[in-house]
Amino acid sequence: MPKEPLVSADEVAAFRANVLSKLTYSVGKDPEHAFDHDWFEAIALATRDHMVDHWMDHTRQIYRKGQKRVYYLSLEFLIGRLLLDNLSNLGLLEVARQALSELDVDIERIRTLEPDAALGNGGLGRLAACFMESMATLGVAAHGYGIRYEHGLFRQAIIDGWQHEQTETWLDFGNPWEFERPEVSYLVGFGGSVVPVVDENGTLRQVWHPAEAVRSIAYDTPIVGWRGASVNTLRLWRARAESELHLERFNAGDHIGAVVEEARAESISRVLYPADSTEAGQELRLRQEYFFVSASLQDLLRRHLKQRGTFLNLPEYAAIQLNDTHPAIAVAELMRLLVDEHLLPWEQAWELTVGTLSYTNHTLLPEALETWPVSLMERLLPRHMQIIYLINAYHIDQLREQGLHDFDLLRAVSLIEEEHGRRVRMGNLAFLGSHSVNGVSALHTDLMRSTVFAELHRLYPQRINNKTNGITFRRWLYQANPGLTELLVESVGEQLLDDPENLLPNLEPFADKPAFRKRFAEQRRRNKEALANLVYERQGIVLDPGALFDVQVKRIHEYKRQLLNLLHTVALYQAIRDEPSMPWVPRVKIFAGKAAASYHQAKLIIKLANDIARVVNGDPTVRGMLKVVFLPNYNVSLAESIIPAADLSEQISTAGMEASGTSNMKFALNGALTIGTLDGANVEMCERIGQEHMFIFGLRAQEVEARKRAGEFNAEAIVAASPRLHEVLMAIRSGVFSPDDPGRYVGLVDGLTWHDTFMVCADFDAYWEAQRQVELCWNDPKQWWRSSVLNTARVGWFSSDRTIREYAGEIWRALD
Numbered sequence: 001m002p003k004e005p006l007v008s009a010d011e012v013a014a015f016r017a018n019v020l021s022k023l024t025y026s027v028g029k030d031p032e033h034a035f036d037h038d039w040f041e042a043i044a045l046a047t048r049d050h051m052v053d054h055w056m057d058h059t060r061q062i063y064r065k066g067q068k069r070v071y072y073l074s075l076e077f078l079i080g081r082l083l084l085d086n087l088s089n090l091g092l093l094e095v096a097r098q099a100l101s102e103l104d105v106d107i108e109r110i111r112t113l114e115p116d117a118a119l120g121n122g123g124l125g126r127l128a129a130c131f132m133e134s135m136a137t138l139g140v141a142a143h144g145y146g147i148r149y150e151h152g153l154f155r156q157a158i159i160d161g162w163q164h165e166q167t168e169t170w171l172d173f174g175n176p177w178e179f180e181r182p183e184v185s186y187l188v189g190f191g192g193s194v195v196p197v198v199d200e201n202g203t204l205r206q207v208w209h210p211a212e213a214v215r216s217i218a219y220d221t222p223i224v225g226w227r228g229a230s231v232n233t234l235r236l237w238r239a240r241a242e243s244e245l246h247l248e249r250f251n252a253g254d255h256i257g258a259v260v261e262e263a264r265a266e267s268i269s270r271v272l273y274p275a276d277s278t279e280a281g282q283e284l285r286l287r288q289e290y291f292f293v294s295a296s297l298q299d300l301l302r303r304h305l306k307q308r309g310t311f312l313n314l315p316e317y318a319a320i321q322l323n324d325t326h327p328a329i330a331v332a333e334l335m336r337l338l339v340d341e342h343l344l345p346w347e348q349a350w351e352l353t354v355g356t357l358s359y360t361n362h363t364l365l366p367e368a369l370e371t372w373p374v375s376l377m378e379r380l381l382p383r384h385m386q387i388i389y390l391i392n393a394y395h396i397d398q399l400r401e402q403g404l405h406d407f408d409l410l411r412a413v414s415l416i417e418e419e420h421g422r423r424v425r426m427g428n429l430a431f432l433g434s435h436s437v438n439g440v441s442a443l444h445t446d447l448m449r450s451t452v453f454a455e456l457h458r459l460y461p462q463r464i465n466n467k468t469n470g471i472t473f474r475r476w477l478y479q480a481n482p483g484l485t486e487l488l489v490e491s492v493g494e495q496l497l498d499d500p501e502n503l504l505p506n507l508e509p510f511a512d513k514p515a516f517r518k519r520f521a522e523q524r525r526r527n528k529e530a531l532a533n534l535v536y537e538r539q540g541i542v543l544d545p546g547a548l549f550d551v552q553v554k555r556i557h558e559y560k561r562q563l564l565n566l567l568h569t570v571a572l573y574q575a576i577r578d579e580p581s582m583p584w585v586p587r588v589k590i591f592a593g594k595a596a597a598s599y600h601q602a603k604l605i606i607k608l609a610n611d612i613a614r615v616v617n618g619d620p621t622v623r624g625m626l627k628v629v630f631l632p633n634y635n636v637s638l639a640e641s642i643i644p645a646a647d648l649s650e651q652i653s654t655a656g657m658e659a660s661g662t663s664n665m666k667f668a669l670n671g672a673l674t675i676g677t678l679d680g681a682n683v684e685m686c687e688r689i690g691q692e693h694m695f696i697f698g699l700r701a702q703e704v705e706a707r708k709r710a711g712e713f714n715a716e717a718i719v720a721a722s723p724r725l726h727e728v729l730m731a732i733r734s735g736v737f738s739p740d741d742p743g744r745y746v747g748l749v750d751g752l753t754w755h756d757t758f759m760v761c762a763d764f765d766a767y768w769e770a771q772r773q774v775e776l777c778w779n780d781p782k783q784w785w786r787s788s789v790l791n792t793a794r795v796g797w798f799s800s801d802r803t804i805r806e807y808a809g810e811i812w813r814a815l816d
């Protein structure tokens, strides 16, 4: 954050006194003997006091105004650290800095002690965190609902080049931002049976008798918007064994049984699932999904009934957004609560359900589309299975009444997949139970309409809509890149901080001012020096900040094509070795990202990156021209250090496979140029930034699709026609980078050659050519930095404030 010029001495003194008071009375430490971590806690608690005042005001205001509420249901919130976020949104950063310097405490050092809240895998989870911040900024009365995982995403250690997963323990020192709410608690049932009974009015009702009940306990974290505009709540649930049941068994002498049951119940909130198709379909995952959906719906229905007295106006006052299909069981649970518990007629309950729910799809990858075996659903959630059958039957009846008898159509839109053992299709359930179904970029939304949801789209042509993702500029520009922010503010005015979408375009004329470009470049240089220091401290590798920093950081997945980047790295290495005296552009290839624990191919790609790094960095012939770095344990905090230091952003997924991407936006906002395919939000970035300021290459989504349809996966001819690609593949295959185990990459290379599923070989030559354009541009600093400034100036639209305004206006109807 840029310095806030006006800081009152009183404010500084008050903050300082509060920190000392927290240190003494809440942490229980004397300033003389306090450890850094004690200071962190005291500062966080002092900051939290400020948030609480706003929080209560804001909550009272929502009640008074009778504002509509938005509920964002997500199994993931990838928050990262909160201290800087909270201080800077409250406008207290400079106050805190001065107060702490008077106490001889360096806030820059203290802030790095906060562990990342890594309650998410990647893009989907980080998007939820950006959305929470934007909703608070825009005054949307939002509640995030999720799970308070005891262990977030695993910590990645790289040992001998291989990824090892270690347990993540963010709660070891407690969490100063949250409030435990033992009184906010609901029972969530599992298993058992459903018994039909006739009630006193002669109506047939189904009564579910769960075999097991797990208690949910709420933990609230206040989320403060920019300039403290409003403060919303992120409510995360922890699972606890239901103590009465537990006691009964205990008293009956079944100590072991009681403890086993306790462990089973509490395992629900123990650990985040790492995104991986092999993890899918596991019972614990379904228990997590239902657990947090049921607790959240019970909670919001209770709040609604208390405030409005009836459920008949639910869609008017509540909007529930499903973040992917992970909370899709909400469709059946809301029906169950309305019909079974609150005795509404089925048709009315259905209308309220569809009117209240909406669903966002985040991926078209077939292996990531959730389905659950009917047998598992029947055992774990017998009443929900009945409800799903009923929804399906009513739907199919309705289609038949409309004269639709096409068997293929009915099969495609069914909630039950009959082909591979009977399974419930959560995507279709979410689609039918929602009034809005959205994709996360224009291209992705088009593909939803033409592929996965083609038949449902034919039946409900109004339902699918697009909401292109965005990012919060507060975290990804102001906090991550304070130096650049200061320069931008100086150039286009203080107003930029409040309205970057409208003010960033005013930067455009500065792209033609040499003095400004110079300062822009100097700021990048400082960020690169900081990253070089970090790399040296962590890896012992020396980087030249003058080199081109070429960065690909994201989850490791074949479709994201880190392999393509590695093939280019090897090709470049060979080219430099062949002609070391040529004027090569000095380049640093930076990689970071986690692979799901059981995704062997992804883990092998990490090993390859590390093998290549070892060989390249140890080869004196290429010294000063090429370095390769794999930074372990990529997370939000590391992203905040890497992104502002990147010159080149790698966004090179196989076209049609990356739903949106969001790091692409973060890099461009910080002035990196993009090398990328026309995939996800890259397409819209290109429209706004201008193709001449990006390096676009490779097959288009339609071309990829055409090749797939034609079964054109064999790349032998492509390899034969490209001597460079051939040489790269031969080197990797023959063990140049794995002399300890020469056969390590034989399978990987043969796979690429014979079955190029992700079109790595198919796109190689185009990628190589685009990289040469990158070098030409880099060698013309005027052109490079002009494009760089224009990237920053032209990506204002990708603010998550814009995205949230669209959701609030078009889906939630929750803007005042």
Ligand code: 26V
Binding pocket: 121, 122, 123, 124, 125, 127, 273, 274, 275, 276, 277, 279, 280, 281, 324, 362, 363, 368, 440, 469, 658, 659, 660, 661, 662, 680
């Ligand atoms: C799938 C699974 C399967 C079972 C175990 C746990 C798990 C967790 C997550 C997922 C699906 C992940 C989908 C996802 O992250 N999509 C990403 O969403 C971003 C935000 O919209 C978008 O920018 C990325 O392109 C998209 O890949």
